[in-house]
Amino acid sequence: MYLQDLIFALQSFWAQRGCVVEQPVDVEVGAGTFHPSTFLRVLGPEPWNAAFAQFCRRPADGRYGENPNRLGAYYQFQVGLKPSPKNVQELYLDSLRRIGLDPASHDIRFVEDDWESPTLGAWGLGWEVWCDGMEITQFTYFQQAGGIDLLPVTAELTYGIERIAMYVQGVDNVYDLKWDKNVTYGQIRHPWEVEYSRYQFEELDAPFAFTLFDKYESECKRLLARGLVFPGYEMCMKSSHAFNSLDARGAISVTERQRFIGRVRGMAKACAETYVATRATLGFPLLANTLGQLAKAAYDGAAESGVNAGALAAARAVAAYAEEIPHVG
Amino acid sequence: MSADLLLEIGCEEIPAKFVTRALAELPEMMAARLTEARLSHAGVSVLGTPRRLAVIVRGLAARQVDLSEEVVGPPVSAAFGADGAPTKAGIGFAQKNGVDPAHLGKREVPGKKGLYAVAERHVVGQATPTLLPALLASVVSGISWPKSMRWGWGESTFVRPIQWIVALYGAEVVPFGWAELTSGRMSQGHRFLAPTALEISSASSYTEALRGAFVIVDPEARRDVVRGELSRIERETGLKVRPDEALIDEVVQLGEYPVGICGEFAREFLEVPEEVIVTAMRTHQRYFAMTDGDGKLAPRFVTLMATVVKDPKVVAAGNQRVLAARLADARFFFTEDQKKPLAEWGAKLESVVFQAKLGEAAKSMGEKVRRVGEIATAIAAHVGAAGGACDAAVVQRAAALCKADLATGIVGEFPELQGVMGMHYARRQGAGEGVAVAIAEHYLPKGQGSALPSTVEGAALALADRLDTLVGCFAVGLVPSGSADPFGLRRAALGILQILLLWGPGGECAVDSFPDLEALLSMAEHAYGPALNDGQRRGGRERLRAYFQARLQVLLTDEGLAPQDAQAVVTQDTVLRIPAARLRERARGGPGAGGRSSGVQAHRQHPG
Numbered sequence: 007m008y009l010q011d012l013i014f015a016l017q018s019f020w021a022q023r024g025c026v027v028e029q030p031v032d033v034e035v036g037a038g039t040f041h042p043s044t045f046l047r048v049l050g051p052e053p054w055n056a057a058f059a060q061f062c063r064r065p066a067d068g069r070y071g072e073n074p075n076r077l078g079a080y081y082q083f084q085v086g087l088k089p090s091p092k093n094v095q096e097l098y099l100d101s102l103r104r105i106g107l108d109p110a111s112h113d114i115r116f117v118e119d120d121w122e123s124p125t126l127g128a129w130g131l132g133w134e135v136w137c138d139g140m141e142i143t144q145f146t147y148f149q150q151a152g153g154i155d156l157l158p159v160t161a162e163l164t165y166g167i168e169r170i171a172m173y174v175q176g177v178d179n180v181y182d183l184k185w186d187k188n189v190t191y192g193q194i195r196h197p198w199e200v201e202y203s204r205y206q207f208e209e210l211d212a213p214f215a216f217t218l219f220d221k222y223e224s225e226c227k228r229l230l231a232r233g234l235v236f237p238g239y240e241m242c243m244k245s246s247h248a249f250n251s252l253d254a255r256g257a258i259s260v261t262e263r264q265r266f267i268g269r270v271r272g273m274a275k276a277c278a279e280t281y282v283a284t285r286a287t288l289g290f291p292l293l294a295n296t297l298g299q300l301a302k303a304a305y306d307g308a309a310e311s312g313v314n315a316g317a318l319a320a321a322r323a324v325a326a327y328a329e330e331i332p333h334v335g
Numbered sequence: 336m337s338a339d340l341l342l343e344i345g346c347e348e349i350p351a352k353f354v355t356r357a358l359a360e361l362p363e364m365m366a367a368r369l370t371e372a373r374l375s376h377a378g379v380s381v382l383g384t385p386r387r388l389a390v391i392v393r394g395l396a397a398r399q400v401d402l403s404e405e406v407v408g409p410p411v412s413a414a415f416g417a418d419g420a421p422t423k424a425g426i427g428f429a430q431k432n433g434v435d436p437a438h439l440g441k442r443e444v445p446g447k448k449g450l451y452a453v454a455e456r457h458v459v460g461q462a463t464p465t466l467l468p469a470l471l472a473s474v475v476s477g478i479s480w481p482k483s484m485r486w487g488w489g490e491s492t493f494v495r496p497i498q499w500i501v502a503l504y505g506a507e508v509v510p511f512g513w514a515e516l517t518s519g520r521m522s523q524g525h526r527f528l529a530p531t532a533l534e535i536s537s538a539s540s541y542t543e544a545l546r547g548a549f550v551i552v553d554p555e556a557r558r559d560v561v562r563g564e565l566s567r568i569e570r571e572t573g574l575k576v577r578p579d580e581a582l583i584d585e586v587v588q589l590g591e592y593p594v595g596i597c598g599e600f601a602r603e604f605l606e607v608p609e610e611v612i613v614t615a616m617r618t619h620q621r622y623f624a625m626t627d628g629d630g631k632l633a634p635r636f637v638t639l640m641a642t643v644v645k646d647p648k649v650v651a652a653g654n655q656r657v658l659a660a661r662l663a664d665a666r667f668f669f670t671e672d673q674k675k676p677l678a679e680w681g682a683k684l685e686s687v688v689f690q691a692k693l694g695e696a697a698k699s700m701g702e703k704v705r706r707v708g709e710i711a712t713a714i715a716a717h718v719g720a721a722g723g724a725c726d727a728a729v730v731q732r733a734a735a736l737c738k739a740d741l742a743t744g745i746v747g748e749f750p751e752l753q754g755v756m757g758m759h760y761a762r763r764q765g766a767g768e769g770v771a772v773a774i775a776e777h778y779l780p781k782g783q784g785s786a787l788p789s790t791v792e793g794a795a796l797a798l799a800d801r802l803d804t805l806v807g808c809f810a811v812g813l814v815p816s817g818s819a820d821p822f823g824l825r826r827a828a829l830g831i832l833q834i835l836l837l838w839g840p841g842g843e844c845a846v847d848s849f850p851d852l853e854a855l856l857s858m859a860e861h862a863y864g865p866a867l868n869d870g871q872r873r874g875g876r877e878r879l880r881a882y883f884q885a886r887l888q889v890l891l892t893d894e895g896l897a898p899q900d901a902q903a904v905v906t907q908d909t910v911l912r913i914p915a916a917r918l919r920e921r922a923r924g925g926p927g928a929g930g931r932s933s934g935v936q937a938h939r940q941h942p943g
Contacts, residue, residue, distance in 0.1 A: 075660050089487045092496075095347060109527040113640040113650045115590065116385075118350035120482065131484040131495065133348060138653025139620055139638060147484055147496070158488045173653065178660075259686070321488070328488040 009171045009185045012105055013059050016083050016165065019104045020057035023097060024334045025085065028058040033240055034247035037062050037123075038084030038164055042239060045126060045274070048088060048151050048160040050282045051301045051321040052292035053332045057085045059167065063247065065254035068203035071196045074179035078202050079195075083165040089158035089328065090147055091335025098135070098145065098163055106174055112137050121146045125246055125270040127153040127278070130162070142170050152278020153271075154314050157321035158328075212257040219248040219266070226273045230280045238280065242273040279313040286316065293331065297324045337377070338505030340392040341538035342471050345499035345523055348385045351588035353494050357478050358383050358554065364477055365390050368470050373400040374463060382542065382552045384591040386526065389552060390474070391538045395504065399460030406432050406454045411441050414452035425452055432456040464504055468511035471502050475513050489514050499523060506537050524548025525591055527642045549643070550591045558587045561639060564595030565623065572597060574633050577624040579617070586621060590641025598622075598651040602634045604662045607669050608759050614749045615661045622658070668744035677760045681739030690804075690822070692811045697866035700738055703803060706862040708734035710799035713858040714850060718791065723848030725791045726769060733773035733796055736761055740774075754778040780833050782826070783893070787838050794838050798849075801827040802859035810860075810867045810875030814882070828886045831855075835914040836890075852883065853911035884910045 007015070017027045031041045038044060038060035047054040060082050068078025087094060095116070099109060107114070116133035121144065123129070130146040144164040148156050168180050168191070177183050181192030226241035249266050252258050258266060285291070286305040289298040304323035309316030324331065342365075349357070362379040369376055369392065377394030408414060414425035421429065421436040429436040432454040440453045475497075483492040491514035502509035502518035511518050521532045522545070529548035535541055545552045551560060561583055565576045586593065604612060609632045616622035622636040636658065644650055672680070685701035696702070711734045718725040740746045740757035758775035762768065769792055776793025777800050779786055788794040804827050808814070815824045835849065850858065856879065860872050867875070884905055891901040 075664075090496075092487065092498075109642065111645045111649060112653070113642060113644060114527070115641050116348035117589075118348075131482060138650045139657045140653060147486055149484055157485070157490065159484075159486050161486075173656075178656065322490075325488045 007106060007174050009183050012171050015105050017057060019101045020085055025055045025057040028056050030058060030060045033243045034063050035243055036064060036250055038082040040243055044086050045151060046281045048148050048156055049154055049278055050285050050317050051324055052290050054088045055334045059083050065206040065251050068206055070203040071199040078199055081167040083167055085163040086160050087334050088160035089333055090161035091333055093335045094161045097335055107137055124267050126151060126274045127271045140173060142166055153275045154278050154317055157318055206251060206254045210251055210255045212252060212255055215248050215252050219245050223269060223273060230276050235281045235284050239277040242277050246270045282313050282317050297327055300324055336397040337394040339538035340395045341503045341541055343387055343389040343501035343522055344475060344497060345387050346497050347495040349494050351585050354383055354385055354588040357388050360478060361390050365474055368474055372466050372470055384552055385588060386591060397463050399466060401460045402458040404456050406456050407444055408452040408454060411450040411452055428452060429454055467504055467509040471509055472511045472513055501535050503537055525550050554587055561587055561593050564593060565637060568595050568597045568637050574625040574627055574635060576637055577626055579623060582617060586639050592642060593639040594643055595637055595639050596647045596651045597635055597637050598655045599635045600658050600662060605634060607666050610752055610755050611665050614752055615665050619661055668748055672743040672745055676764055677736050677739045680742040681736060683742040684738055692813060693807050694866060697863060704738050706803045707799045709862040710802055710858045711796045714795040714798060717850045718848045721848035725795055729769040729773060729792045730795050733770045737774050737777050737796060780830055783829060787834060794834055798831055798834055801831050802855055805879060806856060806859040806875060809879045810871040814878055828883060832887055832890055849914055851912050880907060
């Protein structure tokens with residue numbers, strides 16, 4: 007199975023089960039979790055089921071294209087199911103069957119993994135899924151994002167595209183992966199890996215990146231104050247990437263590191279709160295009209311004690327109608 | 336009339352250590368709930384896998400025991416009128432307790448003046464089936480998870496989402512609701528090998544029914560299977576599986592139907608130290624290492640699948656690829672690390688914070704290393720002066736290098752290899768065997784009853800490292816409270832006590848030539864120089880003395896001394912005198928300490 011067929015297969019599998027197939031976000035991110043379709047959509051009472059491939063940058067993991075397994079950027083296939091369906095594990099296993107990893111032939115297991123993103127103020131519990139000893143997916147029940155308790159809970163499935171493709175194609179070096187019949191992963195990605203390793207480790211202008219971080223942060227605050235959630239959150243994503251780049255460059259000391267993480271988390275939290283408040287004002291439009299109004303009324307009644315209280319109240323107000331609310335599974 | 340009770344909680348995969356924890360907690364909790372409910376039974380047992388926790392109560396009585404109790408009511412003056420007849424209050428009290436007002440009694444109540452009205456209340460026990468629903472729901476909710484979660488639209492929490500609940504009393508379902516679920520008699524077989532609903536008829540057929548559905552629900556039976564699989568592979572390969580009980584404990588809780596397979600890795604990786612290979616296999620992959628006839632590591636491993644597959648070779652090949660990538664990484668770090676002398680890695684520690692609260696002048700790891708060197712050198716000098724043999728030059732050189740490996744790539748990847756890698760690098764770089772061994776041994780003992788340093792230089796360094804940590808932290812007010820011990824201070828104190836009490840193969844170097852605890856503390860305080868002021872030193876010393884006293888009492892009690900004897904032996908004065916007094920021997924001579932003590936020899940273990 008070619009790498010692109012793997013993506014096609016996962017897209018069509020999840021589309022058939024009721025997911026919107028979105029496209030990657032056009033801003034640098036370290037994980038699909040940063041995509042607004044994950045980080046923002048998991049908040050509040052509205053349902054959301056989406057799947058998409060995401061190009062993810064991990065500057066510190068770059069190896070100048072010389073390591074067969076480690077990359078400075080790679081692809082995740084991200085699935086978010088909100089609310090988490092009761093049969094989500096079965097659905098996931100069916101998706102593996104679709105891409106040729108049948109549990110009748112492979113040792114598939116769910117191995118404990120507690121997930122936490124200090125920059126996003128997010129955490130969840132779940133597993134890393136192993137196929138014959140190799141981690142192929144992170145499977146997380148999101149409990150909190152941007153410091154807000156999540157109700158309903160989203161199940162996030164993050165497939166490691168390269169790893170799965172390497173296994174399916176029986177390839178030991180990621181650059182030997184066949185992207186399609188004619189073109190290899192190396193032909194597409196190797197020059198980028200080489201150049202970006204040089205850029206991140208040697209050429210990145212640290213003072214420039216520090217300035218960018220500060221600007222993005224102040225811009226994030228300014229935009230949120232004007233009620234512009236998506237542009238504000240874009241600044242948050244960009245500052246997070248600036249931090250990752252500076253970290254890879256070795257420009258951030260151990261003590262400063264915590265402070266920078268705290269600053270990104272501050273932005274993420276503010277974005278999350280503004281997002282929920284904005285959705286409430288709109289009457290939580292992804293809920294059917296009457297339910298949206300019910301949730302909005304509950305939110306308005308409780309939001310005095312904070313957005314978190316409002317979000318929980320809104321969800322509780324419609325939880326009894328869970329069966330009427332769109333869900334996968 | 337009695338019958339067996341079965342409660343099975345079907346769950347998405349529970350982390351291995353939590354399965355063990357829950358299985359330990361459940362019988363006691365169930366027994367306590369039954370006692371509270373006045374339900375007699377013939378014993379509680381548990382079974383479980385990552386996907387299910389089951390409690391079986393044998394011979395559970397069909398009815399609650401009747402209750403007969405005396406209830407104290409209002410004072411006699413309020414309960415009875417002048418004519419001796421019950422007042423309105425007296426009648427109300429009697430009725431509330433289902434007693435004829437004429438049968439109210441009077442008696443004195445301890446601690447209160449005058450007489451009080453009393454009623455003899457009789458409560459007829461209810462039928463067990465009426466009590467069980469609430470009781471079982473409270474058992475499900477009552478399991479304490481270190482981390483729990485919500486799912487879907489629900490707000491109930493559990494370690495992972497619950498999928499089903501089986502509750503049977505005899506052959507009858509005990510119906511109760513938990514979260515969005517209702518209990519029944521339908522369980523599930525193995526996720527892949529028997530993926531259908533499985534009807535359970537009663538507790539007595541539970542284990543067998545699951546066995547037929549590829550689930551070995553008894554952890555002990557699963558342990559036997561794991562051991563059997565390891566032996567089978569030993570027979571097939573002619574190699575030995577390296578003993579690893581802790582890994583067996585974990586593997587037993589990683590699947591419902593363990594099947595062993597053997598894989599191999601390229602012989603060239605064996606140039607990397609054994610510890611690195613074993614750690615890479617064990618911590619990341621939960622693989623067992625194998626050894627050949629001479630006890631040397633063989634390029635093979637054993638892993639336990641959680642299922643039966645069509646072709647085990649495919650699974651083995653997959654695992655081999657994962658391991659090859661991990662070993663290639665480890666070898667890369669190992670090679671890179673050796674491109675620089677160990678001392679150069681150590682220089683990076685100047686910018687690593689050991690403990691920020693110690694202040695600018697003392698907080699870095701580099702400063703800690705210098706202090707440890709000073710303390711260890713002072714210990715070595717003391718031992719020498721007291722007629723022992725401790726090579727001060729070895730101690731000094733080892734101290735300077737003892738933390739250097741923390742900056743290396745391989746310890747960054749495998750933190751548990753700290754010390755061991757320092758030893759390997761020091762040895763390969765010609766630092767001398769004594770220095771290399773002391774670097775590894777300064778982390779010993781790792782816990783109560785585990786191996787102590789084998790050399791006096793290692794022991795001196797081990798004491799110095801822990802003394803520095805304790806004296807610094809206690810001086811700035813970082814003291815362990817309750818179960819919280821984020822800086823490992825309890826373990827550090829225990830390490831010092833174990834070395835002072837148990838260490839010392841009499842011939843080479845009597846432990847009595849070590850400084851006593853008071854002198855050791857002074858050495859450590861001295862090494863801090865002006866970084867600690869007088870008030871911090873005095874306060875720290877007082878807190879540390881009390882802390883050592885308490886820990887030593889606990890240590891001796893754990894080893895069989897009666898608590899009052901431990902308190903008598905370990906006073907605020909004697910604690911500072913160890914080891915000179917060989918307190919332990921005094922304790923053994925003391926009243927009540929004799930028989931159960933296991934003795935110094937039995938506890939002493941040296942690395943081989």
